[in-house]
Amino acid sequence: xxxxxxxxxxxxxxxxxxxxxxxxxxxxxxxxxxxxxxxxxxxxxxxxxxxxxxxxxxxxxxxxxxxxxxxxxxxxxxxxxxxxxxxxxxxxxxxxxxxxxxxxxxxxxxxxxxxxxxxxxxxxxxxxxxxxxxxxxxxxxxxxxxxxxxxxxxxxxxxxxxxxxxxxxxxxxxxxxxxxxxxxxxxxxxxxxxxxxxxx
Amino acid sequence: xxxxxxxxxxxxxxxxxxxxxxxxxxxxxxxxxxxxxxxxxxxxxxxxxxxxxxxxxxxxxxxxxxxxxxxxxxxxxxxxxxxxxxxxxxxxxxxxxxxxxxxxxxxxxxxxxxxxxxxxxxxxxxxxxxxxxxxxxxxxxxxxxxxxxxxxxxxxxxxxxxxxxxxxxxxxxxxxxxxxxxxxxxxxxxxxxxxxxxxx
DNA sequence: TATTTCGCATACGTATTGTATGTCAACTCA
DNA sequence: TGAGTTGACATACAATACGTATGCGAAATA
Numbered sequence: 001x002x003x004x005x006x007x008x009x010x011x012x013x014x015x016x017x018x019x020x021x022x023x024x025x026x027x028x029x030x031x032x033x034x035x036x037x038x039x040x041x042x043x044x045x046x047x048x049x050x051x052x053x054x055x056x057x058x059x060x061x062x063x064x065x066x067x068x069x070x071x072x073x074x075x076x077x078x079x080x081x082x083x084x085x086x087x088x089x090x091x092x093x094x095x096x097x098x099x100x101x102x103x104x105x106x107x108x109x110x111x112x113x114x115x116x117x118x119x120x121x122x123x124x125x126x127x128x129x130x131x132x133x134x135x136x137x138x139x140x141x142x143x144x145x146x147x148x149x150x151x152x153x154x155x156x157x158x159x160x161x162x163x164x165x166x167x168x169x170x171x172x173x174x175x176x177x178x179x180x181x182x183x184x185x186x187x188x189x190x191x192x193x194x195x196x197x198x199x200x
Numbered sequence: 201x202x203x204x205x206x207x208x209x210x211x212x213x214x215x216x217x218x219x220x221x222x223x224x225x226x227x228x229x230x231x232x233x234x235x236x237x238x239x240x241x242x243x244x245x246x247x248x249x250x251x252x253x254x255x256x257x258x259x260x261x262x263x264x265x266x267x268x269x270x271x272x273x274x275x276x277x278x279x280x281x282x283x284x285x286x287x288x289x290x291x292x293x294x295x296x297x298x299x300x301x302x303x304x305x306x307x308x309x310x311x312x313x314x315x316x317x318x319x320x321x322x323x324x325x326x327x328x329x330x331x332x333x334x335x336x337x338x339x340x341x342x343x344x345x346x347x348x349x350x351x352x353x354x355x356x357x358x359x360x361x362x363x364x365x366x367x368x369x370x371x372x373x374x375x376x377x378x379x380x381x382x383x384x385x386x387x388x389x390x391x392x393x394x395x396x397x398x399x400x
Numbered sequence: 401t402a403t404t405t406c407g408c409a410t411a412c413g414t415a416t417t418g419t420a421t422g423t424c425a426a427c428t429c430a
Numbered sequence: 431t432g433a434g435t436t437g438a439c440a441t442a443c444a445a446t447a448c449g450t451a452t453g454c455g456a457a458a459t460a
Contacts, residue, residue: 005457009407030230030315033447046409049449114314115230118370148387152364152380156388159363160356167355170318180352187348188356191391205426209438233416245417246440254418 013051013061015041021062025103029059029111056115063112063122070098070108071127078131085144088135089189092161093182095128099165100174109162120155129158136192145192153192160188213251215241217265220258225303229259229311256315263312263322270298270308271327278331285344288335289389292361293382295328299365300374309362320355329358345392353392360388 019041023032034045034055052058077094081087098104113119120129133154139145164181171177219241223232234245234255252258277294281287298304308319316322320329333354339345364381371377 005407012407028314035447044409045448047407050406050408054449110314110317113366114228114310117310118366120367121370146387148384149380152367152377153384153387155363155367156360156381156384159366160360160388162363163355163359164352166313166318166359167320167352170321177352180349181356184348184353184356187346187353188388188391191388191393193391205438208426212438235416244440247438249418250438 009051012041012043012047016043016048016051016058017061017065020058021065021103021107024059024062024107024111028106029055029115059107059111059115060122062107063116066104066108067127070095070104071131073098074128074131078135084135084138084142088132088139089186091131091135092157092185092189095158096161096165096168096181096185097178099162100169100178102169105165105169109166129154132157139192144194146194148192157189160185209251212241212243212247213261216243216248216251216258217261221262221265221303221307224259224262224307224311228306229255229315259307259311259315260322262307263316266304266308267327270295270304271331273298274328274331278335284335284338284342288332288339289386291331291335292357292385292389295358296361296365296368296381296385297378299362300369300378302369305365305369309366329354332357339392344394346394348392357389360385 016038019037020032023037023040032055034048038044038048048054048058052061074091074094078087078091081090099109108119112122116122133150136145136148136150136153136157140147140150164185168174168177168181216238219237220232223237223240232255234248238245238248248254248258252261274291274294278287278291281290299309312322313319333350336345336348336350336353336357340347340350364385368374368377368381
């Protein structure tokens with residue numbers, strides 16, 4: 001008890017974000033009702049408007065929180081790779097699996113882009129893309145892969161993983177689909193490696 | 201004049217779809233008002249509910265129309281490729297450019313998935329994915345590329361193109377971005393070709 | 401302790417949706 | 431051909447959810 005005001009504010013915001021996250025994940029953004037949402041958190045819409053300016057603002061906050069978690073999880077995995085390439089591949093596969101989780105899928109892949117537009121334009125930019133981009137640049141510096149535009153390549157790879165995730169999560173046998181996706185992904189990534197045949 | 205009833209029905213539906221398409225493309229699905237939408241078509245919401253069952257139903261119809269157009273455009277381009285590989289690559293690049301168009305981007309890439317869920321589960325399935333899948337299967341039969349799960353690979357490729365399109369359309373210099381994306385895409389696709397180094 | 405700040409609740413007006421009902425033209429069939 | 435039926439579409443209504451304007455009370459400040 002006897003919390004500072006600052007702490008109480010942070011707590012209400014956290015409660016709202018938590019509640020919103022659950023509601024958005026379960027019902028989707030459009031079907032989520034702000035009255036229910038705030039009531040669940042023991043508050044009213046007044047608090048929501050005060051802190052986040054509206055429904056979209058709340059979504060932004062939720063997305064930021066989720067992305068921070070994803071970034072943490074990803075960098076933990078990436079740091080374990082013995083080589084840059086391994087880190088890159090393992091991170092990609094981890095991303096594939098994370099993006100197959102219902103909450104992330106619904107909020108980050110479906111509602112986020114529709115409401116907030118292209119993820120790369122988000123306030124706290126899509127961290128996962130920058131992470132991929134960094135990996136690519138590092139690999140190029142090391143001479144492990146071909147020279148490409150790192151941002152373009154990162155967006156392609158990210159999109160590929162997202163597309164596969166959407167498929168995996170909505171298929172009858174996600175386990176099997178995931179395996180197939182990883183196999184195919186590795187084939188694609190082999191194109192990055194240097195010793196390749198060229199074609200017109 | 202003196203149209204048959206059937207023709208008039210088709211005409212009202214077409215008018216609604218046309219109007220919805222414009223509205224969805226311009227304001228997005230969520231911000232599109234059905235009253236405005238139908239008034240623009242010289243009708244009321246009554247007609248909309250009668251023919252499409254609601255806002256989502258109208259979106260489905262709009263998406264179907266757009267996808268049919270995309271399929272037509274794509275197959276025209278694909279049929280021109282001298283080899284299966286060329287057809288595949290040209291089709292992919294064409295898809296990349298089509299998906300960068302504002303209308304397609306807004307309706308098919310952003311609102312569609314958010315409202316209707318994973319595109320591969322749509323009524324008239326995402327034709328472009330099946331098209332990609334068919335190309336891959338054909339290339340495998342011809343022995344031109346490695347053996348992979350065609351559906352998984354198609355979804356990866358499709359996702360990659362979509363991700364790149366989103367980026368291209370929202371960047372300062374779409375022209376340059378498009379070129380970079382194509383270059384990087386070709387590098388990735390080279391991974392499909394047979395004579396590749398393997399890696400663990 | 402008087403005053404201000406501001407976190408949050410309450411109250412209100414409005415916009416948009418879905419449904420229930422009504423109407424009139426076009427088709428069916430004797 | 432004309433009475434009956436269907437159904438395409440409009441109108442009317444009720445419910446929901448949103449944004450804003452306002453109010454209150456506790457903490458911060460002096």
